[in-house]
Amino acid sequence: MQADRITRGQVAALFLILAAAALPFADLSLAGHDPWDALRRMAMGFLAPDFAAVENIGRTLWLTLMFAIAGVAAGGIGGLILAPFYDHRGVRALCIALRSVHELFWALMLMQVLGIGAGTGVLAIALPYAGIFAKVFAEQLDEIDQRPSRMLAPGTDALSRFLYARAPLARQAMSSYTLYRLECALRSSAVLGFIGLPTLGFQLDSFFRQGDYGAASAVMVIYVALIASIRLWMRWRLAPLWVLAAVVSLATLKSPPMGGGAIWRFLTTDIVPAPLRTGDWAGFADWLGRLLTTEMLPGIAATLICAQIALALTGMLAFLSFGVIVARVAGRVGAAAGHLVLVILRSFPEYMLAYLFLQILGPSMLPAVLALALHNGAIIAHLVGRQAGAMTGQLRADAPRGATLWGYELAPRLFGPFLALCLYRWEIIVRETAVMGLLGIATLGFFIDSAVAELRLDRAMVLLVAAGLLTAAIDSISRLVRRRIGPAGSRALPHEARLRSGGPSYTTAW
Numbered sequence: 364m365q366a367d368r369i370t371r372g373q374v375a376a377l378f379l380i381l382a383a384a385a386l387p388f389a390d391l392s393l394a395g396h397d398p399w400d401a402l403r404r405m406a407m408g409f410l411a412p413d414f415a416a417v418e419n420i421g422r423t424l425w426l427t428l429m430f431a432i433a434g435v436a437a438g439g440i441g442g443l444i445l446a447p448f449y450d451h452r453g454v455r456a457l458c459i460a461l462r463s464v465h466e467l468f469w470a471l472m473l474m475q476v477l478g479i480g481a482g483t484g485v486l487a488i489a490l491p492y493a494g495i496f497a498k499v500f501a502e503q504l505d506e507i508d509q510r511p512s513r514m515l516a517p518g519t520d521a522l523s524r525f526l527y528a529r530a531p532l533a534r535q536a537m538s539s540y541t542l543y544r545l546e547c548a549l550r551s552s553a554v555l556g557f558i559g560l561p562t563l564g565f566q567l568d569s570f571f572r573q574g575d576y577g578a579a580s581a582v583m584v585i586y587v588a589l590i591a592s593i594r595l596w597m598r599w600r601l602a603p604l605w606v607l608a609a610v611v612s613l614a615t616l617k618s619p620p621m622g623g624g625a626i627w628r629f630l631t632t633d634i635v636p637a638p639l640r641t642g643d644w645a646g647f648a649d650w651l652g653r654l655l656t657t658e659m660l661p662g663i664a665a666t667l668i669c670a671q672i673a674l675a676l677t678g679m680l681a682f683l684s685f686g687v688i689v690a691r692v693a694g695r696v697g698a699a700a701g702h703l704v705l706v707i708l709r710s711f712p713e714y715m716l717a718y719l720f721l722q723i724l725g726p727s728m729l730p731a732v733l734a735l736a737l738h739n740g741a742i743i744a745h746l747v748g749r750q751a752g753a754m755t756g757q758l759r760a761d762a763p764r765g766a767t768l769w770g771y772e773l774a775p776r777l778f779g780p781f782l783a784l785c786l787y788r789w790e791i792i793v794r795e796t797a798v799m800g801l802l803g804i805a806t807l808g809f810f811i812d813s814a815v816a817e818l819r820l821d822r823a824m825v826l827l828v829a830a831g832l833l834t835a836a837i838d839s840i841s842r843l844v845r846r847r848i849g850p851a852g853s854r855a856l857p858h859e860a861r862l863r864s865g866g867p868s869y870t871t872a873w
């Protein structure tokens with residue numbers, strides 16, 4: 364093995380060591396709560412969903428769907444425009460900046476300019492998704508057969524070359540990925556309700572604050588049904604009608620007026636550091652230093668501590684549970700039950716799961732760690748489990764079953780793809796961990812939310828830039844590790860590679 368290569372075992376051991384080193388610095392307390400009493404009351408409500416208590420659920424469900432469709436449509440168009448130019452350094456930097464900031468952070472800043480309305484919700488989804496779409500579409504265009512493009516006349520312009528020789532070959536992959544991204548947008552749309560937009564998250568938050576767990580259970584059942592049935596109601600021939608319905612529905616959604624010049628004031632005054640508004644450069648250094656030591660560095664440290672523990676727990680849960688959806692390991696009934704559990708866990712976004720755990724465990728890092736681990740662990744277990752299922756289909760009828768098959772055949776052969784998936788999800792876990800601060804956990808999002816609440820948008824903008832740079836740095840480290848992990852690890856990436864290229868492996872699994 365080359366000197367610059369590292370083994371998969373070394374990478375896994377390093378992440379476990381980092382997580383263990385982070386444990387003494389993590390706040391994993393129960394914050395004075397009685398979790399069993401809270402869990403008992405919540406379970407009683409969840410076992411008896413009260414659909415009658417949910418008012419205007421049809422409108423809320425419809426708006427959740429419309430925000431998602433409009434956000435994906437706008438983000439997809441933006442990504443499609445940027446994709447052919449993604450190799451340009453400036454375009455790539457723009458896309459990294461867009462996708463490194465979480466939808467909730469975009470919404471918090473957009474609310475200061477546009478208010479709580481359709482524009483805020485759509486742009487909060489569309490802006491980061493445009494950066495994601497541009498990257499994925501560019502990868503898909505690079506993976507297609509380039510010969511038709513090269514066979515065109517030398518004088519053919521770039522637009523014609525893209526429309527007639529490249530885009531048609533990538534259309535199926537782009538369509539599959541867009542459908543997957545719509546599933547993600549439904550989760551994002553629901554979560555935006557926690558900051559005031561009229562989506563399912565708003566009703567869920569209201570019912571939890573009232574202690575009406577039966578009504579909250581009904582909202583969650585409806586939400587899971589919406590995610591699970593996406594392939595029934597979303598057909599590409601109906602996509603134009605869905606987009607038109609989203610435009611018409613959201614156009615009628617009124618929001619409080621923000622006053623004239625709000626955008627100009629935001630760009631030229633609100634986000635400009637306070638000392639610079641008066642030309643006080645010496646004061647700016649002191650202002651930035653205090654922000655760095657009292658908020659930015661503590662927030663980054665807490666984010667990394669929480670994310671590293673969550674990543675290690677994600678890996679352990681995923682590795683130990685991917686066999687539960689393999690019929691030759693868990694049996695047909697067990698595999699069906701395993702599929703159901705994983706579908707539910709990966710349908711709920713990390714923020715929503717953390718909110719639920721917060722009601723039981725109180726405000727600490729523990730709800731965030733559990734939410735991140737369960738959601739991402741379910742995704743990885745699902746992807747690796749599907750690959751394991753395809754692998755068992757090639758085995759002889761008299762091959763071992765159960766734990767023997769998992770331990771001696773599947774786990775060793777699938778460790779490479781599993782580890783690669785963990786590395787892919789690492790950047791997402793860090794990004795989501797920063798957002799957990801909006802729930803009161805002392806990650807970067809906590810300080811961003813505090814700055815916005817105090818209308819100190821200059822501080823909020825600097826902290827947002829720090830959050831984006833942190834996410835981009837983790838993504839770069841992850842890519843570097845994947846390149847150095849060795850041929851065996853890099854070859855075995857069919858599921859995540861197809862997730863990013865829009866292939867059928869991931870999207871058909873839903």
